[in-house]
Amino acid sequence: MTEKSIRVEAINPSQFFGTENKNLKFLQKRFPTLKLTSRGDEIKASGPEDQIIVFEEKLGELIQQLLNNPSISDGEVETILEGEPHPKTEKEQDLTKDVLVYGSRGRIIKPRTKNQQSLVKGG
Numbered sequence: 119m120t121e122k123s124i125r126v127e128a129i130n131p132s133q134f135f136g137t138e139n140k141n142l143k144f145l146q147k148r149f150p151t152l153k154l155t156s157r158g159d160e161i162k163a164s165g166p167e168d169q170i171i172v173f174e175e176k177l178g179e180l181i182q183q184l185l186n187n188p189s190i191s192d193g194e195v196e197t198i199l200e201g202e203p204h205p206k207t208e209k210e211q212d213l214t215k216d217v218l219v220y221g222s223r224g225r226i227i228k229p230r231t232k233n234q235q236s237l238v239k240g241g
Contacts (some may be wrong), residue, residue: 120167123160124177129184129221131159141195148199149173180187 126134135156137140142161150174152165159205161177162169179198180195184190214229218238 119171121162121164122170122174123143123162124174126159126161126177126181128181129188131156133188134159134181134184144192144195144199145173145177148176179227194207 145188152163155162229238
């Protein structure tokens with residue numbers, strides 16, 4: 119049994135969890151073998167490791183969709199959670215390669231100069 123803690127800092131937690139935690143309930147319905155708990159902007163998942171990996175992928179897709187479109191419908195959330203995870207294209211991998219954090223409105227914040235890049239890499 120594995121436990122993973124995931125922070126959802128890039129978006130407003132009330133927007134992510136939805137009214138009356140309906141998005142969290144969708145997640146619990148989609149992943150019945152995982153024990154999901156939320157506190158503030160953090161979600162903890164406990165359960166089989168293979169399910170946690172799939173859970174992280176789906177959670178990432180849901181967060182990305184919410185960053186792109188803050189008003190997401192229940193149907194869209196269910197479609198994201200029920201659909202097959204799609205592998206990232208080279209362009210998507212390249213865009214998210216050096217991301218430090220996602221700012222307000224989904225803006226990507228990356229190191230720009232060589233000195234900033236060396237600070238991020240730790241050397």
